[in-house]
Amino acid sequence: MIHRFASTFAAGLVLAAPVLAQDLIVSHGYSNFGELKYGPDEPFSYVNTDAPKGGEISFDALGNFDSFNLYTRNGNVATGTQVMYEDIFISAADDPYGSYCYLCTTIEYPADRSYVIVNLRENITFADGTPMTAEDVKFTVDLFLEQGLPEFRSVVESYFSAVDVTGPYQVRFDFNDEAPFNDRLGLVGIWNPFSKAWFEETGARLDESTTTPFLGTGPYVLGPVDMGRSLTYVRNPNWWGADLPLNQGRHNFDSIRYEYFGDAAAAIQGFFAGEYTVRVENSSKEWATSYDVPPVERGDIIRETLPDGNISTAQGFIFNLKRDKWNDPQVRDAIRMMFNFEWSNETLFYGLYSRPASFWGGSDLAAEGVPTEGERAVLAPLVEEGLLDASILTDEAVMPPVNGADRNQPDRRTRRAALRLLNEAGWETGSDGMLRNAEGQTLDLIIIQFSPTFDRIVNPYVENLRDIGVNARLERIDRAQYIERRRSGDWDLTNQSLGQGFEPGGGLKQWFGSETAENSSRNLMALADPAVDRLIDIAIDSKDLDDVRDRLRALDRVLRAWGFWIPQWGNSEHWIASWNMFRHPDELPPLAPGVIDFWWLDAEAEAALKASGAL
Structure with missing residues (x-):
């Protein structure tokens, strides 16, 4: 996700010349290249819309953590914080060029994309139950432009001539001529809104590390934490989006846990001991040599090699050109x-x-x-x-x-x-x-x-x-x-x-x-x-x-x-090992394996593993 911005323009509405309604394009999303694959609020075709909800999925992480702020270079951010937040737009794992309204219902814009109006859903709430409104979106934009990562601000801060609240659940983005045409629709959908009231009450800053997560709208909130060692995100029972068609078959676990280990050797041994339940393997040595163990031989742990249709990660050493x-x-x-x-x-x-x-x-x-x-x-x-x-x-x-x-x-x-x-x-x-x-x-x-x-x-x-x-x-x-x-x-x-x-x-x-x-x-x-x-x-x-x-x-x-x-080196596949109690659709989309997004727990299989003493 691209980290985002804000504009601090004069108060009041800044309106362009009137545009007739018939001149506006109204849509539930956009694609710069081709047609959208999905209709408004249509569930994604690759999910199991009948997937059961419940249980826990857990992973490993290396080192430690001392912050929950993903949006600053200060501190060592905890793994998985993204599950607490949601963007205005959502993408599908089988549509590389499409973006869809998620926190919004529709967007409106003229053919020249000189401005975009975002119509927000009116039932969205933050994790504390307070409503999310256009004021929160405007506040978030301003916050990122003021305190966001420098590489983000230096690119986008000059793109907007105004970002204004034009209704309780409506935000208008006006663009300068230098804003790239193809980027304009995307630039209104990348925000994961924060609570303006919460920031004003706490005095939190986006450019500082924090041990308290920002208030978001996501399906999970922070649960038990052993700072630097482990943390768990738990389902928000009052999450606003639980019944949204776009979320059918998604966010199926009641909790997501991360266990931290001092080194890779301790981490893989912890997996075989059942200290966590899914391992996304990133070491060829471990994948080739370390899985000849009783839980794998018994079938209690299964290994899957899943295709990866993404552009390959260009991993390498880079030179410091400042020298x-x-x-x-x-x-x-x-x-x-x-x-x-x-x-x-x-x-x-x-x-x-x-x-x-x-x-x-x-x-x-x-x-x-x-x-x-x-x-x-x-x-x-x-x-x-x-x-x-x-x-x-x-x-x-x-x-x-x-x-x-x-x-x-x-x-x-x-x-x-x-x-x-x-x-x-x-x-x-x-x-x-x-x-x-x-x-x-x-x-x-x-x-x-x-x-x-x-x-x-x-x-x-x-x-x-x-x-x-x-x-x-x-x-x-x-x-x-x-x-x-x-x-x-x-x-x-x-x-x-x-x-x-x-x-x-x-x-x-x-x-x-x-x-x-x-x-x-x-x-x-x-x-x-x-x-x-x-x-x-x-x-x-x-x-x-x-x-x-x-x-x-x-x-x-x-x-x-x-x-x-x-x-350096790369891999065109996903190597995933898991305790044999998780399930996923038979055909996975090309752009994401979806382990957290749309896998689910087989409760009977989990009970069998526990009954056998394996887990």
């Missing part, structure tokens, strides 16, 4: 060449992973080979302006280096090529084997991590870098230090998952735009490039799916050529 030494593309290329994915996958990952190559991997939005005619039409004007090198029009899309799987150390040809690049960039090998610049400084490279799980992966990479003279080292620190050092820029390489969506929007600026380079939890590498900025604007302005494909492929091609990203 001058990483602004040389030859230096970045040399460092990239020394990570041996093939050996890592064969030796460490049991051959279960593939290497991401694109920010839109697994989709037809990824650049491949040389540019298509459509891509060239997008890129050529930027070449003519001198913003891009002409080679972008003829070169194949940048792919990760390929090494041998028989040994960690890249082959001699790769090592020689990396050293040649470093020498050309002014780094010479000294008598001690270390690379130094003209001032005698070593080429220091610090990789920060907080999880010991990464040691076995990062340390071989460090060895390869040191072998060619880079003064590389892994610094494993606790989670709090990790968060602070990423925030302060005290690192050279760190992990980042640069996952993208099917539709280009303002989120691209949060990930890659110059306006977010100075302070961002997304554009953590501090990328600031005028060609990228132009391509983002061009992509956001796409008129149809052909435009989307051509423009995102062109952007993907340029981002990959930049070389600020060292692709």
Whole structure:
């Protein structure tokens, strides 16, 4: 979810010139590309509308937590807080381009989308039973624009000329000309409204960590908490949306619990001991080697490999471009060449992973080979302006280096090529084997991590870098230090998952735009490039799916050529292990496995596990 905003404009109504009713488009949702799949308040086709309600589902988390505020970079936020809040729009897991009214009944707007009127449902209440009105939505917008994450505010704060309450359950959003056309409808639906009265009473701030959750409208509220160790969200018995058709077959558990563990080894043992009941596995080593245990052999625990139709997560190391030494593309290329994915996958990952190559991997939005005619039409004007090198029009899309799987150390040809690049960039090998610049400084490279799980992966990479003279080292620190050092820029390489969506929007600026380079939890590498900025604007302005494909492929091609990203590894499946008492529809939608959303508990199966002593 994109974190949101506010506008503090003059009091009173700010109305545009009168528009005749017949000139307004009135809809229960929108899609920039194609038709909506579902009608007003129509249940999603992939859920079991007769799914029973009740029981508990539980998961693991690593480390600890000290805050319930998801919307600030301060503190270590607890897992799962999203279940306490709801957005004005909702999306379906089988409709990548559609958004549907959820907290609203309809939206109204003219063809030019110069403004949008949101008609809210009149029966929505916050968790304390107080009604949610247009004043709360307006307050939430203002709050995010004033106190929201900097990378969000820097992108969207100038998009609105006014956000006004035009009725007890009606809010009007007026847009400036610079607001991207395709983003405008989405920008009215992303808000998860907070209670204005609660914020005024408590004095809470969006930019500060808090041990008290904000008051929301969601199906769950915070239950028992052992701060830093475990927490449970429990069903709100008076939740306003329980009978809404859009919620049929959804939110089926009475409680959702998270147990925190100090490390991954303790977490998986806790699962086998029944300390929690569902494990979404993210380690190939564990998936390949750790499930040969009695509960699995007896069928008390089942393992499922479920398809993932999303764009693949572009997980990788990123360079800190605020440090001058990483602004040389030859230096970045040399460092990239020394990570041996093939050996890592064969030796460490049991051959279960593939290497991401694109920010839109697994989709037809990824650049491949040389540019298509459509891509060239997008890129050529930027070449003519001198913003891009002409080679972008003829070169194949940048792919990760390929090494041998028989040994960690890249082959001699790769090592020689990396050293040649470093020498050309002014780094010479000294008598001690270390690379130094003209001032005698070593080429220091610090990789920060907080999880010991990464040691076995990062340390071989460090060895390869040191072998060619880079003064590389892994610094494993606790989670709090990790968060602070990423925030302060005290690192050279760190992990980042640069996952993208099917539709280009303002989120691209949060990930890659110059306006977010100075302070961002997304554009953590501090990328600031005028060609990228132009391509983002061009992509956001796409008129149809052909435009989307051509423009995102062109952007993907340029981002990959930049070389600020060292692709790590990825998985095109969901690996889920669960105690054999949970059920889900036979056919799952492509965009979400829906474990919390639309799975349910089989009470008889749970009773059988308990009766047998297994659980």
